[in-house]
Amino acid sequence: MSLHTAATDKNVLERYMTLPLDTKVMLEYIWIDGTGEGVRSKCRTLDFEPKSPKDCPIWNYDGSSTYQAEGSNSDMYLHPVAIFRDPFRRDPNKLVLCEVFKYNKKPAETNQRKTCNEVMEQAKDKKPWFGIEQEYTLLDTDGHPFGWPKNGFPGPQGPYYCGVGANKVYGRDIIEAHYRACLYAGVKIAGCNAEVMPAQWEFQVGPCEGIDMGDHLWIGRYLLHRVAEDFGVVVTLDPKPIEGDWNGAGAHCNYSTLQMREDGGIKYIEDAIEKLSKHHVRHIKAYDPKEGKDNERRLTGFHETSSIHDFSAGIANRGASIRIPRQVAEEKKGYLEDRRPSSNCDPYAVTEVIVRTTCFD
Ligand code: ADP
Ligand code: MN
Ligand code: MN
Ligand code: MN
Numbered sequence: 001m002s003l004h005t006a007a008t009d010k011n012v013l014e015r016y017m018t019l020p021l022d023t024k025v026m027l028e029y030i031w032i033d034g035t036g037e038g039v040r041s042k043c044r045t046l047d048f049e050p051k052s053p054k055d056c057p058i059w060n061y062d063g064s065s066t067y068q069a070e071g072s073n074s075d076m077y078l079h080p081v082a083i084f085r086d087p088f089r090r091d092p093n094k095l096v097l098c099e100v101f102k103y104n105k106k107p108a109e110t111n112q113r114k115t116c117n118e119v120m121e122q123a124k125d126k127k128p129w130f131g132i133e134q135e136y137t138l139l140d141t142d143g144h145p146f147g148w149p150k151n152g153f154p155g156p157q158g159p160y161y162c163g164v165g166a167n168k169v170y171g172r173d174i175i176e177a178h179y180r181a182c183l184y185a186g187v188k189i190a191g192c193n194a195e196v197m198p199a200q201w202e203f204q205v206g207p208c209e210g211i212d213m214g215d216h217l218w219i220g221r222y223l224l225h226r227v228a229e230d231f232g233v234v235v236t237l238d239p240k241p242i243e244g245d246w247n248g249a250g251a252h253c254n255y256s257t258l259q260m261r262e263d264g265g266i267k268y269i270e271d272a273i274e275k276l277s278k279h280h281v282r283h284i285k286a287y288d289p290k291e292g293k294d295n296e297r298r299l300t301g302f303h304e305t306s307s308i309h310d311f312s313a314g315i316a317n318r319g320a321s322i323r324i325p326r327q328v329a330e331e332k333k334g335y336l337e338d339r340r341p342s343s344n345c346d347p348y349a350v351t352e353v354i355v356r357t358t359c360f361d
Contacts, residue, residue: 007232017089025049026093028086029059029078030222031100034067036110036289037237037344039222049092053080056096068100068108076108077101082215087181088226095185095222097215113214116348120210123359127258129335130213130351131190131206134220135249135343137241138171138199139234145199145242146170146233157247160198169194171233175201178227187220188212196247196304206254214348237344239288240297248298248305249343253350256335257359265333272358273313273322273336279357280311280321286353288342295342306339 025048030041042061050056063069063076078098086093100108107114120128138146147170148154163169175192182189182203190204203224205217221237228235240248259268276283288294292308299308306312306321313322315329321340328334341350 010230023047026086026089027056027096028089028094029056029080029096029098030219031061031078031098032110032218032346034063034108034110036112036346038066039218039225040066041222050083050094050096053083053096056080056083056094059098063102063108068110069102073103075103077103077105081113082219084185084187084219087184087223095219097219110346112346112348112352113211116214116352117211119352119355123355124210126355126359127209128351128355128359129207129209129256129261130347130354131204131208131254131335132213132217132341132347132350133202133204133250133252133254134217135195135200135202135251136224137197137236137238137249138174138201138228139236139241141232141234143234147199154198156245157196160194160200161196163194163198168198170199171201171231174228174231174233175203177230178203178224181223181227182220185219185223187216187223189220195249197242200241200247200249207256210351211348213351214346217347239294239342239344245303247303250298250305250339251341251343251345251347251350253338253341253347253354254335255338255351255354255358260335261333263333266328269324269328269334269336273324275358276322276338276354277311277313279353283338283340283353283357284308286349287340287345289344289346294344295340298342299340 025046026043027046028041028043033040059078060075062074064071064074080096081099082097084095086095099113100111102108140146159168179192188205188208190206192203195202205220208216224235285291296308299305301307304318312320314320315324316326317323323337
């Protein structure tokens with residue numbers, strides 16, 4: 001028995017999921033909606049299996065229903081930019097990530113990929129790598145944290161991070177299913193762990209070079225929402241879902257260039273931190289969809305965060321804006337971790353501003 005009122009029987013669905021489709025292929029087109037945080041998708045048929053996004057036709061949708069356009073001029077265009085395997089419908093069906101353009105062929109306000117891609121092209125020789133740690137929280141369909149008592153709170157934080165046991169972690173089935181869905185799809189998932197607040201989890205994507213970071217993270221998020229939907233559970237990327245003595249959720253962005261990864265690269269890491277220190281406000285604006293308003297609730301200086309108002313950096317310091325991992329300091333090469341991005345950040349905006357600040361003079 002499911003508590004989820006709109007649940008259907010997945011065993012019945014299986015009869016249809018195994019029907020042969022002959023040469024037809026189902027393509028799920030995926031895009032970012034007007035909130036800059038929500039993902040939307042719709043499906044169409046193709047007569048052959050696409051090998052690249054160029055094989056997938058340009059399509060459109062009703063932008064007035066996604067907070068993106070007026071009803072009187074509502075057509076928005078979907079330009080396929082990356083394809084992944086579809087772990088729900090399986091091969092040869094595809095997930096098709098799209099950029100959104102307006103009726104006048106200009107990028108939609110929420111299309112941050114276009115300029116990100118241009119900057120990544122300019123910085124190509126530096127071989128910028130990223131790894132993002134996506135934190136998120138599971139909720140019941142009524143908005144209550146998944147597994148939390150309905151009339152109170154779980155015990156204080158302490159036993160939950162990387163926890164084991166039915167009294168410490170809630171929803172592991174979802175995390176396991178999502179991990180495998182990512183691997184099947186071709187999303188470069190690197191790992192996962194239970195977080196400090198119960199019902200909060202993290203998955204890491206990377207290292208990815210250039211524009212791949214945003215592409216892979218957005219598909220990783222799409223898969224997470226879809227997998228959780230199957231279990232009747234909701235995923236929120238809100239950076240501070242529960243007020244009080246509970247950790248918020250971030251999207252730490254780990255970053256390196258080829259120079260930083262080579263012997264003696266610590267010099268280039270320090271140069272980058274020096275440049276980052278001069279552009280704190282610009283970065284905070286790019287690190288959540290509300291230009292800092294969302295992150296304000298999270299970056300308090302408590303709960304393993306730095307204050308939103310100050311820039312700081314330190315070795316192994318989880319209360320700093322930028323952390324140099326201990327191992328990187330010892331080996332004198334590697335990467336830095338920018339701990340400021342909010343869990344609901346747009347990775348295209350985050351990676352673009354990092355490269356803009358650190359790669360050009
Ligand atoms: P933390 O100790 O902060 O919890 P995690 O292990 O969760 O760190 O995540 C580290 C991330 O850093 C991973 O996504 C990994 O892919 C990424 N990463 C590792 N090396 C590099 C590198 N040289 N450049 C950029 N990202 C890297
Ligand atoms: Mn982590
Ligand atoms: Mn974490
Ligand atoms: Mn981290």
